[in-house]
Amino acid sequence: AQKVTQAQTEISVVEKEDVTLDCVYETRDTTYYLFWYKQPPSGELVFLIRRNSFDEQNEISGRYSWNFQKSTSSFNFTITASQVVDSAVYFCALSESMEYGNKLVFGAGTILRVKS
Amino acid sequence: GAGVSQTPSNKVTEKGKYVELRCDPISGHTALYWYRQSLGQGPEFLIYFQGTGAADDSGLPNDRFFAVRPEGSVSTLKIQRTERGDSAVYLCASSLGGKGTEAFFGQGTRLTVV
Numbered sequence: 402a403q404k405v406t407q408a409q410t411e412i413s414v415v416e417k418e419d420v421t422l423d424c425v426y427e428t429r430d431t432t433y434y435l436f437w438y439k440q441p442p443s444g445e446l447v448f449l450i451r452r453n454s455f456d457e458q459n460e461i462s463g464r465y466s467w468n469f470q471k472s473t474s475s476f477n478f479t480i481t482a483s484q485v486v487d488s489a490v491y492f493c494a495l496s497e498s499m500e501y502g503n504k505l506v507f508g509a510g511t512i513l514r515v516k517s
Numbered sequence: 518g519a520g521v522s523q524t525p526s527n528k529v530t531e532k533g534k535y536v537e538l539r540c541d542p543i544s545g546h547t548a549l550y551w552y553r554q555s556l557g558q559g560p561e562f563l564i565y566f567q568g569t570g571a572a573d574d575s576g577l578p579n580d581r582f583f584a585v586r587p588e589g590s591v592s593t594l595k596i597q598r599t600e601r602g603d604s605a606v607y608l609c610a611s612s613l614g615g616k617g618t619e620a621f622f623g624q625g626t627r628l629t630v631v
Binding site: 405436438443444446447448451453492503506507508509510 | 550552557558559560561562565573576606608610612616617618619620621622623624625627
């Protein structure tokens with residue numbers, strides 16, 4: 402069965418600190434997709450990144466970077482020089498194989514609190 | 518608007534009543550999903566539409582839950598004989614429908630059954 406584990410329930414940092422959010426997944430599929438979403442207090446899930454199982458290149462987007470390692474089934478997310486606006490719940494998700502589209506299996510989320 | 522729109526944003530209903538939750542996806546998105554998010558947890562899949570048909574309804578918890586998308590755009594999630602355990606945020610998402618395409622979520626409907 403598909404499963405996503407986000408072991409960190411809550412993380413608190415001081416502004417400008419770097420922070421890494423961990424994500425470990427389980428799947429029997431050889432082709433799959435991994436996602437990170439941000440959920441601010443407003444409640445809307447905001448898409449951050451998608452990675453397919455054949456692309457293990459790490460990605461950087463501004464202060465955000467992602468480290469995908471198939472060998473350890475991990476897809477970790479790092480925020481560099483964190484800001485108060487980064488405070489939110491972050492979800493890692495795995496797509497199940499479907500003919501079209503994606504059925505996402507989410508982790509329980511990590512609450513990130515960035516203090517000024 | 519440009520995003521996924523869900524109405525109402527909040528719904529309080531009495532136990533045993535019937536409710537309908539509406540989702541208006543991004544124009545042109547053929548795939549539509551419903552998820553349910555309980556407090557402190559990640560969203561859980563309920564049902565997926567490709568066009569007008571329900572391609573996968575394996576996440577619906579029981580036969581009190583039903584969803585439709587008659588014209589391939591707006592979708593309605595219907596819950597009969599509501600129970601207190603149905604209280605949650607119901608999230609709708611849409612995507613272009615290709616494998617691996619990212620889903621865009623609405624702000625959700627917070628359902629409270631009293």
